[in-house]
Amino acid sequence: MSTTALASLAAQFLPSSASASFTLGIDNARHLLNRTGYGCTLNEARTFAQLGSDEAIELLLSAAEAQIELELPSWANERVLSLYEQNQLDSDSRRSRRQLFIMRKEELQIWQTRKILETDSPLREKMVMFWHRLFYAPIVDVPEPTQYCQYIRIIREHAFGDYREMLRALMQNPAFIQAHNGHRNMRLRSDERFTTTLLEHMTLGPGVADRRDLRGMQKTLTGLSLDKDDGSYVFNPEQHVDGDKTVFEQTAPFEPVDAPDLILQHPQNARWVVKCMWQEFASEEIEDDVLDELSNDFRRHHSNLQLLQSILLHPNFWKNEHRGALMKSPLDLIISTSRLFDQYLLSAEETFEVSKRLGLEIFHQNPSFTNFGWVNPSTLPLRLRLLRRMSRGTEQMDTALYDWAQDQNLLEQITLPIPPQRPVTATSVQGKIAAHLLDLGFQLK
Amino acid sequence: MNISRRRLLQSTLALSTGYSTAAMARSFGSIAHESDQPPRYLILIELIGGNDGLNTIVPFRDQTYYDQRPNLAIRPDEVVPLREGLGLHPALEPLYPYWEKRELVVLNNVAHDTVVDSHFRAAEIWDTGITEFGQLPKGWVASLIPPERYYREYVALGINVGANPGPMEGGEYMLTMDSLDKFLRDQKRGVDAPIIKDHIAMSHLYQVQANLARSEKIPNNRFEVFPEIGGFTDDELGRGLQDISAMIINGAAAPVLKTSLNGFDTHQNQPKIHADLLARLAHNLANFRELMHETGYWPQVMVMTYSEFGRALSENDQMGTEHGHAAPVLMMSSGIKGDIYGGAPDLTRGEALPFQFDFRQVINTAVLDWLGTRSGQINIRRYPAIDVVDVSAKRDHPLL
Numbered sequence: 008m009s010t011t012a013l014a015s016l017a018a019q020f021l022p023s024s025a026s027a028s029f030t031l032g033i034d035n036a037r038h039l040l041n042r043t044g045y046g047c048t049l050n051e052a053r054t055f056a057q058l059g060s061d062e063a064i065e066l067l068l069s070a071a072e073a074q075i076e077l078e079l080p081s082w083a084n085e086r087v088l089s090l091y092e093q094n095q096l097d098s099d100s101r102r103s104r105r106q107l108f109i110m111r112k113e114e115l116q117i118w119q120t121r122k123i124l125e126t127d128s129p130l131r132e133k134m135v136m137f138w139h140r141l142f143y144a145p146i147v148d149v150p151e152p153t154q155y156c157q158y159i160r161i162i163r164e165h166a167f168g169d170y171r172e173m174l175r176a177l178m179q180n181p182a183f184i185q186a187h188n189g190h191r192n193m194r195l196r197s198d199e200r201f202t203t204t205l206l207e208h209m210t211l212g213p214g215v216a217d218r219r220d221l222r223g224m225q226k227t228l229t230g231l232s233l234d235k236d237d238g239s240y241v242f243n244p245e246q247h248v249d250g251d252k253t254v255f256e257q258t259a260p261f262e263p264v265d266a267p268d269l270i271l272q273h274p275q276n277a278r279w280v281v282k283c284m285w286q287e288f289a290s291e292e293i294e295d296d297v298l299d300e301l302s303n304d305f306r307r308h309h310s311n312l313q314l315l316q317s318i319l320l321h322p323n324f325w326k327n328e329h330r331g332a333l334m335k336s337p338l339d340l341i342i343s344t345s346r347l348f349d350q351y352l353l354s355a356e357e358t359f360e361v362s363k364r365l366g367l368e369i370f371h372q373n374p375s376f377t378n379f380g381w382v383n384p385s386t387l388p389l390r391l392r393l394l395r396r397m398s399r400g401t402e403q404m405d406t407a408l409y410d411w412a413q414d415q416n417l418l419e420q421i422t423l424p425i426p427p428q429r430p431v432t433a434t435s436v437q438g439k440i441a442a443h444l445l446d447l448g449f450q451l452k
Numbered sequence: 453m454n455i456s457r458r459r460l461l462q463s464t465l466a467l468s469t470g471y472s473t474a475a476m477a478r479s480f481g482s483i484a485h486e487s488d489q490p491p492r493y494l495i496l497i498e499l500i501g502g503n504d505g506l507n508t509i510v511p512f513r514d515q516t517y518y519d520q521r522p523n524l525a526i527r528p529d530e531v532v533p534l535r536e537g538l539g540l541h542p543a544l545e546p547l548y549p550y551w552e553k554r555e556l557v558v559l560n561n562v563a564h565d566t567v568v569d570s571h572f573r574a575a576e577i578w579d580t581g582i583t584e585f586g587q588l589p590k591g592w593v594a595s596l597i598p599p600e601r602y603y604r605e606y607v608a609l610g611i612n613v614g615a616n617p618g619p620m621e622g623g624e625y626m627l628t629m630d631s632l633d634k635f636l637r638d639q640k641r642g643v644d645a646p647i648i649k650d651h652i653a654m655s656h657l658y659q660v661q662a663n664l665a666r667s668e669k670i671p672n673n674r675f676e677v678f679p680e681i682g683g684f685t686d687d688e689l690g691r692g693l694q695d696i697s698a699m700i701i702n703g704a705a706a707p708v709l710k711t712s713l714n715g716f717d718t719h720q721n722q723p724k725i726h727a728d729l730l731a732r733l734a735h736n737l738a739n740f741r742e743l744m745h746e747t748g749y750w751p752q753v754m755v756m757t758y759s760e761f762g763r764a765l766s767e768n769d770q771m772g773t774e775h776g777h778a779a780p781v782l783m784m785s786s787g788i789k790g791d792i793y794g795g796a797p798d799l800t801r802g803e804a805l806p807f808q809f810d811f812r813q814v815i816n817t818a819v820l821d822w823l824g825t826r827s828g829q830i831n832i833r834r835y836p837a838i839d840v841v842d843v844s845a846k847r848d849h850p851l852l
Contacts, residue, residue: 291652291653292652328650331651331653331654332651332652332653333653334653334656352570352572353572356585357585360585379652379653379656382656382657382660383660384660384663384664387657387660387661387664388621388622388664389622392617392621392622395615395616396571396572396575396576397572399500399501399571399572399575399717399760425651425654428654435715437714438714441615445615447654447657447658447661448654450657451653451654451657
């Protein structure tokens with residue numbers, strides 16, 4: 008047996024985190040940067056192409072986990088009016104307050120869009136958006152924009168931190184609770200919406216908890232309430248259903264504070280988080296052995312950063328079958344095209360609007376979408392229209408891209424995850440670039 | 453021209469007779485009902501990239517023009533003079549005979565009140581008629597109210613040949629095709645989504661695409677006579693006009709037909725590039741006009757060229773020009789009062805030339821007075837039409 012064969016055999020039996028690092032090259036650099044960010048500029052592709060895979064991933068992760076100054080709007084720390092003060096308002100001030108809140112909510116949505124456009128670490132924003140999608144809280148369903156800012160802080164603080172901490176913090180966050188009607192679940196008037204959303208969409212996946220579990224959890228979660236002076240979270244024992252509840256085969260007088268641990272102990276929780284993150288970064292499909300392996304690890308460490316790291320380092324992340332296996336989200340599409348030209352063709356406001364039109368409204372994600380749902384008969388023509396308009400003109404293309412585009416192979420590698428579906432017949436450089444952007448494969452990442 | 457001329461004439465005879473009956477009825481003073489008139493066609497030619505208006509319709513008596521463009525200006529002795537110190541770029545000379553016949557209208561200084569520098573935004577404004585940034589709104593052709601008897605006379609509301617459907621995007625009854633030939637072949641074969649083995653994502657995209665294609669159809673049987681039309685250049689514009697002619701001659705067309713010519717974004721080496729593009733434009737327009745004339749369809753056709761913006765007043769240091777604002781729109785038809793409208797450009801107001809006509813007036817003119825229908829968009833409707841369509845050719849619009 009030759010040494011190389013031995014090495015490859017050895018590699019198969021090594022734990023995945025110890026997989027041999029390899030020099031990326033343009034093709035792999037595009038794959039990595041498309042998945043961990045919003046496309047890449049030529050410079051980034053060139054730089055990353057020179058790096059080893061482990062080194063590149065290390066670089067991306069260390070940039071991403073750094074906590075940054077949030078620079079939330081100046082009103083983010085404003086006090087929430089007490090219930091008494093709110094009741095004192097006359098109808099005019101109520102109306103102007105409503106108007107103000109509508110404007111501030113849009114301001115927050117644009118703020119997040121700008122973060123994504125201007126960040127020094129696209130991976131940080133991608134991860135933040137991932138958690139915002141998993142633990143979604145539609146901004147329209149949260150009364151006060153300042154409360155939403157707290158929710159934003161929690162997601163950002165824990166995006167690369169401890170999953171358990173994140174779950175605990177969210178379950179005591181007024182914005183998160185109100186978005187899902189958690190505060191309406193009371194002793195004499197039960198409301199199951201918060202419980203169902205939490206278990207089926209966010210932490211365990213559909214169909215895991217049975218009727219009895221849902222009922223038990225709903226009772227456990229009675230009494231979530233908001234302080235009538237400052238709107239912060241309080242537990243109101245008067246609205247709580249006392250006595251024993253049975254959740255996941257355990258019976259005890261559980262209170263809301265026990266709920267996160269009940270969820271964390273369920274074996275399906277880790278599997279669900281792993282599956283969702285795999286679908287965000289690697290592929291719609293996750294192999295059974297990969298799921299077992301990653302979720303066993305995750306149950307041990309509950310570190311979001313480590314989970315992401317082991318996904319990116321996993322040999323299956325690099326497998327050919329997973330190239331181009333994900334649809335570009337509207338933000339992926341808009342921003343990756345801009346970055347290819349090395350300049351932002353759309354402002355934050357425009358990006359937000361266009362993305363909304365293509366089905367992704369920041370802070371208002373539809374939880375039931377699957378990745379493939381981004382591209383459907385009504386959005387595909389819009390997407391192509393956008394690309395057609397974006398690839399007009401010549402001066403907007405970086406001259407370096409122009410030089411590159413002369414080389415069919417390089418142009419293909421930087422734009423398409425799989426070979427072009429239609430032969431490129433254009434002869435002009437601009438025509439070639441446009442042909443690659445309009446190829447169906449450009450919809451994929 | 454290698455048409456099987458006899459068959460072509462046979463097929464067109466019926467229609468042109470139909471037309472003369474209608475014309476006769478009108479000249480005898482009887483009330484010609486809308487439905488007696490043959491279908492009208494508006495051919496849009498988009499000059500992609502931003503056409504340099506000053507070097508298209510040259511203000512050859514304006515010294516500022518020569519001061520600002522020492523290298524790029526067209527010398528007075530090269531210009532084909534039209535009127536009032538304005539003249540055609542020499543490459544447009546093939547259009548001069550139609551100026552003499554009063555079939556060429558120059559609407560000078562057309563734009564809108566929002567100066568934008570990006571092709572993306574400018575094209576969106578021209579495509580939709582909306583200057584505020586919206587959420588990818590519908591194109592203006594896509595929001596046309598179908599003309600009366602639309603279903604009998606046309607096969608679609610808009611047909612685009614080439615890569616840029618532009619104003620036709622986002623609506624129903626819009627067809628877009630790379631070429632007529634390919635489109636018909638695809639229809640015969642049927643569009644089926646290829647199954648890409650082991651690539652679910654790509655298969656999904658093909659499935660979506662096939663679903664879309666199924667909703668587009670031209671009745672194939674209308675193409676029994678497929679003339680081989682010659683004389684056009686072998687580029688996007690030439691092939692586009694060739695296909696458009698075939699559709700019109702076969703009676704399988706739409707009220708609005710569009711094709712485009714790309715490459716007008718002349719930041720560098722403008723003189724040669726621009727002259728070449730204008731020569732292609734002039735040659736194909738003249739050829740198209742002659743073909744329509746020979747086959748008897750010219751009275752039913754209006755051609756209109758436009759571009760997302762004009763170019764700046766002064767030249768840059770790379771023998772080119774940067775993005776500007778107002779630019780001329782050319783119209784060709786036998787039903788218009790050939791002339792220059794809007795006067796000479798005002799070169800005293802800086803790099804972005806001010807506009808005389810809002811582009812939505814131009815669109816409304818073609819829609820109201822030529823096609824005899826109206827836009828479904830208030831944004832376009834509220835801009836009054838310009839009086840360029842000849843009274844005898846004006847369609848009454850019963851909807852108004």
